[in-house]
Amino acid sequence: MTVRRHGRSLRAVGVAAGLLLTLAVAPGSAVGAYAGEDCAPGSSSGLRAKPGGHAHDPNELTGKQVAARERDMKAQLAAKRERGNAQFTSATVPTVVHVIMEDETRAGGNLPDQMINAQMDVLNDAFAGQTGGADTGFRFDLVKVTRTVNPTWYTVTPSSRVERQMKSALREGGAETLNVYVAGIGGGLLGWAYFPKQKLNPLDGVVVLNESLPGGTAEPYDEGDTVTHEAGHWLNLYHTFQGGCNGPGDRVDDTAAEASPAFGCPEGRDTCVKQAGADPIHNFMDYSEDACMYEFTAGQAQRMQDAWTAYRAA
Numbered sequence: 507m508t509v510r511r512h513g514r515s516l517r518a519v520g521v522a523a524g525l526l527l528t529l530a531v532a533p534g535s536a537v538g539a540y541a542g543e544d545c546a547p548g549s550s551s552g553l554r555a556k557p558g559g560h561a562h563d564p565n566e567l568t569g570k571q572v573a574a575r576e577r578d579m580k581a582q583l584a585a586k587r588e589r590g591n592a593q594f595t596s597a598t599v600p601t602v603v604h605v606i607m608e609d610e611t612r613a614g615g616n617l618p619d620q621m622i623n624a625q626m627d628v629l630n631d632a633f634a635g636q637t638g639g640a641d642t643g644f645r646f647d648l649v650k651v652t653r654t655v656n657p658t659w660y661t662v663t664p665s666s667r668v669e670r671q672m673k674s675a676l677r678e679g680g681a682e683t684l685n686v687y688v689a690g691i692g693g694g695l696l697g698w699a700y701f702p703k704q705k706l707n708p709l710d711g712v713v714v715l716n717e718s719l720p721g722g723t724a725e726p727y728d729e730g731d732t733v734t735h736e737a738g739h740w741l742n743l744y745h746t747f748q749g750g751c752n753g754p755g756d757r758v759d760d761t762a763a764e765a766s767p768a769f770g771c772p773e774g775r776d777t778c779v780k781q782a783g784a785d786p787i788h789n790f791m792d793y794s795e796d797a798c799m800y801e802f803t804a805g806q807a808q809r810m811q812d813a814w815t816a817y818r819a820a
């Protein structure tokens with residue numbers, strides 16, 4: 507029951523902060539026990555997991571929290587349109603990668619430039635529709651890599667004092683700049699991200715497990731899609747299983763409703779039999795293994811473009 511306790515406490519933190527988590531679970535944990543089993547109706551929650559392996563913890567938002575976020579995005583978009591700067595064509599996102607190290611060895615988190623470059627390629631291919639799905643119009647330009655030895659930051663946890671310290675020291679750029687922190691995050695986490703806000707969140711950005719980068723050791727989450735998934739949240743995407751089978755779900759029309767996260771790569775899974783379509787297990791915003799997730803939909807692309815215009819564009 508470690509998992510459930512873990513999931514619950516992380517969710518409690520995350521809901522307040524509006525962050526999404528990707529949690530890895532220790533081998534042998536009861537990964538089938540979704541953190542959301544004791545959630546209020548209307549919210550869905552769960553862990554991204556492989557048997558005996560890693561998991562994502564979404565600390566899902568409640569229906570009420572989602573509704574508030576939707577109202578806010580609508581208002582922001584309307585305000586931008588009034589000012590005449592609401593036309594999205596494409597966006598190149600300046601990206602700063604911060605490598606946090608325990609020490610200067612490879613085992614201490616000193617990832618080679620080659621892994622970071624490979625991660626940028628994975629991210630760009632994903633958002634360009636090069637692996638399947640839609641071209642979202644987003645590209646990511648690596649403008650800087652920082653490297654910091656700091657054993658305290660190395661095991662940063664979500665919404666902690668350490669996270670605030672680390673980000674106030676390292677964060678660069680404005681709302682348009684994607685800061686990616688790469689560390690040896692503990693607690694079995696793969697990563698987490700913060701949704702965009704009208705006023706830039708000092709915690710804005712994406713934190714990922716260093717070994718989830720391409721060529722890392724976090725198999726089967728070692729192909730770089732943790733950064734892709736978290737960048738989706740950074741651009742206001744929910745999980746495909748947000749809200750479960752009924753109601754507005756993830757607020758994207760062309761992703762089939764899904765009752766709970768998919769683990770592994772369960773072809774043909776259909777957890778909402780009364781709703782059209784099989785579960786979107788190949789979507790970047792599900793919890794499938796990296797090799798299984800390879801697409802954003804046109805609806806998700808539109809939602810991210812709206813979010814860019816509303817919150818992140820100049």
Ligand SMILES: [Ca+2]
Binds near residue numbers: 755762763
């Ligand atoms: Ca949907």
Ligand SMILES: [Ca+2]
Binds near residue numbers: 778
């Ligand atoms: Ca269905």
Ligand SMILES: [Ca+2]
Binds near residue numbers: 729731796797798799
């Ligand atoms: Ca993939």
Ligand SMILES: [Zn+2]
Binds near residue numbers: 527562
């Ligand atoms: Zn997530």
